Amino acid sequence: MTLNKKIFIDNFLNKSKEALIDAKININNDRLNNSLNRIYYAIFYSVMALGYLENFITSKHSQLMGWFNKKFIYENPIFDKEMYQIYKVSYANRQESDYTIFTKPVKENVIKSYEDAKRFIKEVTSYIKEKTSKINDDAK
Numbered sequence: 133m134t135l136n137k138k139i140f141i142d143n144f145l146n147k148s149k150e151a152l153i154d155a156k157i158n159i160n161n162d163r164l165n166n167s168l169n170r171i172y173y174a175i176f177y178s179v180m181a182l183g184y185l186e187n188f189i190t191s192k193h194s195q196l197m198g199w200f201n202k203k204f205i206y207e208n209p210i211f212d213k214e215m216y217q218i219y220k221v222s223y224a225n226r227q228e229s230d231y232t233i234f235t236k237p238v239k240e241n242v243i244k245s246y247e248d249a250k251r252f253i254k255e256v257t258s259y260i261k262e263k264t265s266k267i268n269d270d271a272k
Contacts, residue, residue: 133264137184141260144181148174148253155246164237165229171242171249172226175219178256185260197223211255218248 151174158167176193179200183189186203190196197219204210222245228235 138264140184141181141264144177144184145257145260148177148181148257151177152246152249152253155249159239159242159246162239164239164242165235167242168222168225168229168237168245171245172222174249175222175252178253179219181260182256185263193223210259215252215255218252221245222249 151170155167155170155174158164158170176196179196182204183196183199188196188199188203190199200219201216205213205216225237225245229237
């Protein structure tokens with residue numbers, strides 16, 4: 133793996149962690165619309181890291197989501213189907229919270245989304261670390 137690729141992957145994983153921390157802070161301060169935004173972006177950044185690992189680079193949210201679903205859920209089932217549902221729901225929640233004026237999220241639902249995102253990111257990060265470790269071992 134090139135150094136540039138590793139830097140991109142590490143930076144996206146760090147952004148994912150930061151967004152998840154921001155989501156928790158927003159939940160604790162009843163800023164639920166902001167927390168839904170940060171929950172989605174925490175997931176998005178982790179999938180961007182996965183994209184860089186697999187040489188799939190895009191800035192299009194729906195394209196990245198479709199690629200994740202096709203590659204990791206259907207063609208080569210690395211992750212459980214629920215992972216795609218978590219991703220899809222977080223995207224829909226973010227769209228609603230960012231672009232709908234009169235939306236009022238329910239705190240319990242936001243907390244569930246946060247917990248789902250933590251699990252999603254943990255699984256994606258573990259996969260990336262396992263795969264990069266194998267790449268590094270094979271290069272030796």
